[in-house]
Amino acid sequence: MGNEAIGLGALAAGVRVVTGYPGTPSSEILPTVSERNSGNIHVEWSVNEKVALEVAAGAAVAGARSMVTMKQVGLNVAADPLMSLAYLGVKGGMVVVVADDPGPISSQTEQDTRTFALFSKLPVFDPASPEEAYEMIIDAFELSERFGTPVLFRPTTRVCHGNAPVKLRETLAAAPESLRFKKDSRWVIFPRLSYENHIKMEQRLPVIAEEFSSYRFNSLSGEGRLGLVTQGISSGYVGEALTILGDLGQPLPAHKLLRVATPHPFPKRLALDFFDGLDRVLVIEELDPFIERELQRLAGEQQLSVTVLGKASGHIQVAGENTVAAVTQAIAGFFGVPFVPAASSPIGATMLVEAPELPGRPPVLCAGCxxxxxxxxxxxxxxxxxxxxxxxxxxxxxxxxxxxxxxxxxxxxxxxxxxxxxxxxxxxxxxxxxxxxxxxxxxxxxxxxxxxxxxxxxxxxxxxxxxxxxxxxxxxxxxxxxxxxxxxxxxxxxxxxxxxxxxxxxxxxxxxxxxxxxxxxxxxxxxxxxxxxxxxxxSPCIHVAPPAPSYIVDAEACECKECIIRLGCPAILSVNGKAVIDETLCFGCDLCAQICMFDAISPFSLLSAKPLSPKPPSATP
Amino acid sequence: MKANIVIAGVGGQGTVLAGKLVARAAMDAGLAVRTSETIGMAQRGGSVVSHVRISDGPIASPLMPQGAADTLLGFEPGEAVRCLPYLRPGGTVVVNAHTVAPVAAALTHTEYSGPAMIDYLGKCGGRLVVIDGDAICAEVGSAKVLNVALIGAAAAAGALGLTLEQIEEALRKSLRPKLVDMNIQALHAGARAAGQAAPQELQKETQ
CATH class of the missing domain: 3.40.50.970 (Thiamin diphosphate (ThDP)-binding fold, Pyr/PP domains)
Incomplete structure (x- = not known):
């Protein structure tokens, strides 16, 4: 899993302190480290993301390599220390892993941590796969330590929860034997220091951008007057789309392909190489039109006559996850080649006509919750x-x-x-x-x-x-x-x-x-x-407590259906007008038995001891 | 060799582990694998979908486009129908016959018929293998082996590009030792059920 790759990469980089607060899709990174901890790494679930980031920062100013993990909305909680730490800097490499959630699948917002990197003036890495995540987090530690700045690391859900074989490095970085915090006024943030460090940050960003232009996971290939740009998991969709369009048998126009794995500071020299000879560019990315804006800004700055298309121009959806189908459609339109999506293929057409109606199935509280x-x-x-x-x-x-x-x-x-x-x-x-x-x-x-x-x-x-x-x-x-x-x-x-x-x-x-x-x-x-x-x-969660015996409904006595109408319990079904309990789902919480007005529900083992005749409704219906 | 597998079910049915087992077996066979699964909020009784892509060459994306799946593993007939657009023409559907009614289906009159869903799958898919997952779970003595039974059925139907032996090995490597025997039993029960279901399918295809 991508999250495991990130944890394993941090181990390979010699991380000493790992903190975090759980949040989908980031939650599996920290346990990956703790499961392999020989005892010399401090791993903690902190009470919140702000605390987690500050604990990691304390270790980093003392020279230890530290990592903090959270989801994108967690970064809002941790924004205060992160913004200041960007000015203060670190001594040991410090990587702030923030998992974004396009969709959103399990989140309140579709915010983009790349934009947060721009705002906080911090470098950010954006891996496209579990394999890359493993290698890139090691690079992130190295960059952080070399430039004395915290570094953001931003995977998205499909990288975090995607699985692929990952080749692990054989030798791991050794953690320094003994570290000691060196007292220095550089660790005390004051307006004067912030002013001076602000200048250093602005001077540093173009240096890192230049380095990023030759970074191994940023890639530029192809030739032509058309250009595609992509990032993260969308790189995979673009690869898939180009194969699909190529398999249709008609020649695709010559084009360049740029993949940006380090969106901030933007790898300007690489982007200028990309722009060379191009008329039109399509940017395929998720969440904010981050690369799109950077390219538009660069084209403006260089006064290039190139058209940059993407979210703002309506060529790529502004919200939600990209899909292979949507990306294929967008590239086909950009290339001017015909493409019939699968939904209108023969099998799709059959379904549109005859498909039986399906109810939605949103998540619910578990049976027995x-x-x-x-x-x-x-x-x-x-x-x-x-x-x-x-x-x-x-x-x-x-x-x-x-x-x-x-x-x-x-x-x-x-x-x-x-x-x-x-x-x-x-x-x-x-x-x-x-x-x-x-x-x-x-x-x-x-x-x-x-x-x-x-x-x-x-x-x-x-x-x-x-x-x-x-x-x-x-x-x-x-x-x-x-x-x-x-x-x-x-x-x-x-x-x-x-x-x-x-x-x-x-x-x-x-x-x-x-x-x-x-x-x-x-x-x-x-x-x-x-x-x-x-x-x-x-009352403990059913996932941490042992189940009680399941319950059963006496069909003869079942009259009120209060359990079905009031509870929304996944274990209770309505069959021929009677409540029926699915014993494989029932956790034995007893709630349905307590609200049944006819005393028709009882623990399975007690059924034979129960009276089978209905009793009158109780005073509390 | 290429196999695209979509796994559709309801949160809690064991779809994530099913994807991991197939991926494990493919990796052990020296193949490239990419998978993507639903974790988090949707796990709580909601619709869940996993994509498993296996190939002897590089795989670009963990998610496949619609119309690309060779095999659809349906843990529940309604969820199989929901994911049917992923199936390629002529692909195989392996589905458990037992429905999981959405919560409050009785309140909102959104109950649906399992046989109607399976009938529809039969009309659209190239090949349909229906297995009685409940019966296998009862036979093995655990409601939690549905995932492995479905994998057994799919492997026996030749829909995974993996042998039962390769899956057995993945079970041994992935599960706690005390669960291995029970799951191997479920794997073979699923395989036998697929063998019994096959003649029916031939009949259906010739109609």
Whole structure:
């Protein structure tokens, strides 16, 4: 996997400190290092990306090679230290790996870290495959150390989660024996130092750009008056497209092909070689039209009469992932050769006519997920009150789907807690619930809660503590206590943190016990009369807890279908008007049994002991 | 030698591991491999697709264009239909007969019929191999071997360009030791199911 290649490359480069915060598609890089750690590398999941970057920076100013990993929105959290570190510089090589997510497939934004590199005046590497990622991260460490600057390394999802055989180097760089931080005013950022370093940065960028013009993974080939430019995974799509068009049998026009693996500082000399003799250029890239703008700027600066086409001209889609089909279509149009896409081929045409209708299949909370129970408890107890539910980033964002429909807002990590405060200002008579997961609580929830306590904004903070970072692959965090070094640390207790920052009403509750949970929700809601109230729903993720026996529906007794209508559980199906539980998916959470008005659902092993006659509806339907 | 394989299923069904096993077997056979898979948010019960590309020459892109797959491995009939545009004319579809109903399908009246989907696959694909994945899982005693059973069926149908022995070896290298025997059993059960399904397909093709 590309992410493993990045981790292995960092090991080959002699990395000493690896930090990060999980986020798709970056999450597998850091565990690759920790799994092979002989003990001399410090590997940690930090509480957030800002902290991770600062820990790595501390090691780097002392001379150690360090790497920090995150996804693109994580870089927004880490932007503050990164911008300043760009001015301060480093001693040991430091690579900031930021995985971008065109699509987006698992993200809030389609931001482009190459543009962040331009903004922060830092070099950036953009690998096209797992093989390249392995080699390029080693180059990135070397460049960083040589120029004394942090370096960005930006793979995208299809590189991170693509797999290919990677040839590993036999000899690994040896980490220096002993390092010692050398006290020096150069490590203390002050306006004067920033001014002086700013000049150095601007002087350094053209030097690196010149070096990048001969960099081994930037390539220029071909001849002709037409030019194609590409980067990253789109290079693969371009290669595929040229093969497809070539196989159609008609000759393709002569053309040049430029691949840019180091978009910033832009390899100007290489680009000028590319421009030589060209009339028209098509730039095929994902996310921002980064190379397109650089080429347009360069053409303007050099007063070249060359037309640069791409996203701005409508030749390449402005949003979402590129595909082989779309890239083939774009190149065919640019070359002026006919191309019939597969969708209108005979097989495609058959399908357009006769294809049976298929429902969408969005992601959902797992069967047995304790978040479902927590949402149901809040929903049921707030049925007659005006309540607004601010969500956050994690599996529980999936609580937005019907029938739960329990996420009214979602913005970014930690924002549920703070947006609820703004919503309260506008609607002071409503109840404002902010749902936050355990890992997100530590990441960026605590400061927001302090803000609510300080500004006397009464919200209900609902911590959905499932004892792991579930969405990104079950990473540990301060509340779980286990670390990437194999130690078990002192667990940081969420309830104690809440009490310490001044939350007066703090209650813990097992969300799988519905009646008790509903009573706890009402108590927390009422406690907002006295300020911020917190309710901690504690129940481990089904991926870290052993399953209970699965449940079964007594078809004779099944009448209400509450389980189907209210829960949205993937294990419960409707067959001939009756609820049926798929025992291979059921986790035995018991929630459906608790809401069934006819007592028709019971653990599989207890079925024979249950009465088969329906009982009258209970008082809490 | 070239084989383009699309794996379509529902998050949690084991599609990612299926892709890894096929890739492993191909790598061990000295072939070039590129794969791409869905990880992250979409894994939670959503539609998931993996691309596996095997070749004796260089492979440009991990994702293939529509109309390029030699083989479509469908873990579920609806998801197989969703990915059918990737299949090349005359390609092979190996599909599990058991449907996974989308959550809240009952609420939104979006239930669909597995047999109707399979019927449609039969009309569009070059070759269709339907296997009863549930029966194999029950026979082996684990719901988690569906992926390996489908690989067994595809390998037996000659749709992977890999032999059952090569896949067995990949299973031994990739899985925890205590899971190996069970999965090898599932592999061969899938292969046998494909053998039994074949005559039906010939019948269908001659209709």
């Amino acid at each position: 304790s978040h479902r129970s927590a949402f149901i408890a809040v929903k049921r107890s707030m049925r007659k009150r005006r309540a607004i539910f601010s969500g956050d980033i994690g599996c529980y964002t999936l609580g937005n789907a019907k029938p739960l429909d329990m996420v009214d807002t979602c913005l970014c990590m930690g924002a549920g807690i703070t947006m609820a405060q703004g919503l309260h200002v506008v609607e002071p008579n409503a109840l404002h619930f902010a749902f936050i997961g355990d890992s997100t609580f530590f990441h960026s929830g605590i400061t927001g809660i302090i803000n609510a306590v300080y500004n006397r904004t009464p919200i209900v903070v609902v911590v959905l503590d499932n004892a792991t970072t579930a969405m990104t692959g079950l990473q540990p965090h301060p509340g779980t206590g286990d670390t990437m070094m194999g130690w078990v640390s002192q667990k940081v207790d969420i309830a104690a943190v809440l009490r310490a920052i001044g939350v007066k009403h703090v209650e813990k509750c097992d969300p799988l016990k519905l009646e008790e949970s509903m009573a706890a929700v009402v108590r927390a809601a009422d406690a907002t009369a006295d300020g911020v109230a917190a309710l901690i729903f504690e």
